[in-house]
Amino acid sequence: MQDEQLTIDSISERQREVLRIVIQEFVQTAQPVGSAGIVGRYDLGVSPATIRNDLAALERLGLLTHPHTSAGRVPTDLGYRFFVHYLLASLDLSPEEQAIIRRQFHHAPPEVDQWLRTSTAMLARTAQSAAVATAPRTIRCTFKHMELVHIQGAKVLLVLVLQEGAVKQQLLDLDKPIEQNELSRVSNELNDQLAGLDGSGVAAAAIRLTPFAAQVAELAAATMRRIEQHVGSVLFRDGLAEVLSAPEFAEGENARRIVRVLEEPGVIEQIAEDLPGSNAVHVVIAGDGRYDELRDVTLILSRYGASDRVSGMLGVIGPVRMRYGHTIGAVRFVSEIMSEKLEEMYGG
Numbered sequence: 001m002q003d004e005q006l007t008i009d010s011i012s013e014r015q016r017e018v019l020r021i022v023i024q025e026f027v028q029t030a031q032p033v034g035s036a037g038i039v040g041r042y043d044l045g046v047s048p049a050t051i052r053n054d055l056a057a058l059e060r061l062g063l064l065t066h067p068h069t070s071a072g073r074v075p076t077d078l079g080y081r082f083f084v085h086y087l088l089a090s091l092d093l094s095p096e097e098q099a100i101i102r103r104q105f106h107h108a109p110p111e112v113d114q115w116l117r118t119s120t121a122m123l124a125r126t127a128q129s130a131a132v133a134t135a136p137r138t139i140r141c142t143f144k145h146m147e148l149v150h151i152q153g154a155k156v157l158l159v160l161v162l163q164e165g166a167v168k169q170q171l172l173d174l175d176k177p178i179e180q181n182e183l184s185r186v187s188n189e190l191n192d193q194l195a196g197l198d199g200s201g202v203a204a205a206a207i208r209l210t211p212f213a214a215q216v217a218e219l220a221a222a223t224m225r226r227i228e229q230h231v232g233s234v235l236f237r238d239g240l241a242e243v244l245s246a247p248e249f250a251e252g253e254n255a256r257r258i259v260r261v262l263e264e265p266g267v268i269e270q271i272a273e274d275l276p277g278s279n280a281v282h283v284v285i286a287g288d289g290r291y292d293e294l295r296d297v298t299l300i301l302s303r304y305g306a307s308d309r310v311s312g313m314l315g316v317i318g319p320v321r322m323r324y325g326h327t328i329g330a331v332r333f334v335s336e337i338m339s340e341k342l343e344e345m346y347g348g
Contacts, residue, residue, distance in 0.1 A: 008086045016087060018054045019063055023075050023083050027321050030247050032072025077286040077320060084283050084324050091329040097126060098333060105337055112136065115341050116236040119314050119334050124239025126330040129318030130262055133236040134272055136305060136312035136342065141224035143194045143202055148183035156183060160220050168223050186213045199224035237262055248319040254296055261317060267293055272313040275303060281332045286320055298322050302335035306342035314338065
């Protein structure tokens, strides 16, 4: 059966429970799971032979496999994906864990960088894996105010203030000197015409303005577009020691591969760009066939942000053998706190 045809109805209720048990046991022990162990620890009301048949059926579907040196089974990447999609139960952290995380944010200085350091530290500790976060970037710029200031001769300073709090300055070399009173008049014209517009609106409004004002408006629109399109390379990381302690990364090449993923921002940034715009938690298991660099790891990621103003990404990177429910709950909870903090900062 092809993996795209697998649904919750593809396997029986008991086989779902057997798959859940195999994944739970393998995540805890990193050892293959056999029928005798399942029957000995779980009361499923059937014989070892029946469990062996269920394990064989799950293997034929591609959900389990077995190492050549063992009669036990281990989950495949497809098995983990099926488990995450269909079989996960509660995804919430315990009230105690939530209280600890909130307390850490309460004590952090009220700065975005400090919140991101707290986010990665708490995720690494809670998930016992590596954690990453990207600094928030502006999604949509909104014109608030601008000033044209005469500097010397034909040099003029353009000061652009956006509603999101960014202030951009640009030195202009004009064809001929313009007095400050004329610069102030043009500034007032632009402030009247452009207030509250995004980059596209500013560019469209330029055609209604006088020639010099239109030129300045086009410069402002170009600056706003650059800010909106910019993907910051600021990446916060924590938990490298935790993830390298996993047996999967004991071998040198596997360890080097996950260090490269963590240290080279391009991979994480590309995945962040590919994520849907919602703040839902996204699980990327073994690269999902799209990212060869991630074939040995799982990423659990979520966007965070303030309405449609700024957005960033945070999450956990660890072995495919991961406590999915607990880690998904941690990523979701921390991203919600980060969104709350940014909404407060932006007056939401």
